[in-house]
Amino acid sequence: MNTKSILLKSRPQGMPTEENFESREERLPPLEEGQVLLKALYISVDPYMRGRMSEGESYVAPYNLNEPIAGGVVAEVVESRHERYSKGAVVLGNLPWQTYSISNGKGLSQLDPHLAPLSYHLGILGMPGLTAYCGLLYIGQPKEGETVVVSGAAGAVGTVVGQIAKLKGCRVVGIAGSDEKIDYLLNDLGFDEGINYKTTQNMREAIAAACPNGVDIYFDNVGGEISDAVYARLNKFARIAICGQIAHYNATSRPTGPRVEPILLTKSALMKGFIVGDYAAHFGEAAQELAAWVKAGKLQYEEHVVEGFDNLPQAFFGLFKGENTGKLFVKVAEYGQ
């Protein structure tokens, strides 16, 4: 069996380009006892992967040069010598960017194709959904009537955060990068207000106008000047969940902004960074509740699908250009074909 891989050829400086990646084709060895042959169906592209492309310490190890990028993949078992996975099973795993790969089964979880569309396990029923749920509910602790601001609001995590906040009876303000995204937040997802940060001249004034009662919870996917503007409107006892800082992921030096500590002090506010894995003990309950909300039609869900394995690098770049509304992933193959 031949497989195609996409490797990290060099470490990006600033915004990644095609030059940083290389495609390779090779022959896979025959399966050994205890192994499965997996065919990639859906491959996730996620902002955190940018951090792994750089050298240096983070919460996950950097990718090695000349090895395939790896991340969330939904795959079909097309051959098995593993007692737990039979041919035709569908699994989710942290797998290489390869059309076919061999696994010993470690870290794979089997998916039920009848529960929801399989690709949902990369988004609302997977890591981004769990991130939204845990960050908002455990750090944000939303209460009815409170105002929640979410940056990166039209993306995989942000769309779920805003909708859960609505389910909890909050006023929800989303910040995103196009008028189409703002329309989607307001008209499809039921957000109360939306701010297009790319066309708004004065973000502080826009946030003040959208949050007449101040900001009780800020769910931050972005960082930078958007956050500086939100901090100016925090209420007493506000909670800030630092989920992502995508505005900085391609920065070649660390920017400094206004000092936030005096605001945290005078507002008795809580700011907490988190990695979704910190809440692993709650994943069972979170996944169940997310699935129930999706099934009941209480959470809407959008996918931005890029077709074709070769387009993985371009799809990944799209995250930094704001091309996606909802969860961005690459469709490589159809289940069962």
Ligand SMILES: NC(=O)c1ccc[n+]([C@@H]2O[C@H](COP(=O)([O-])OP(=O)(O)OC[C@H]3O[C@@H](n4cnc5c(N)ncnc54)[C@H](OP(=O)(O)O)[C@@H]3O)[C@@H](O)[C@H]2O)c1
């Ligand atoms: N802590 C965790 O465990 C955890 C887990 C998952 C994700 N995250 C973080 O959560 C954030 C969202 O992740 P996601 O998977 O849901 O991605 P996403 O929001 O679906 O996609 C990224 C979005 O970020 C926006 N963006 C890109 N560059 C920007 C910039 N310079 N300034 C402002 N906005 C920018 C773009 O939308 P616009 O059109 O609005 O610019 C883009 O669509 C990321 O920062 C990610 O690293 C953290």
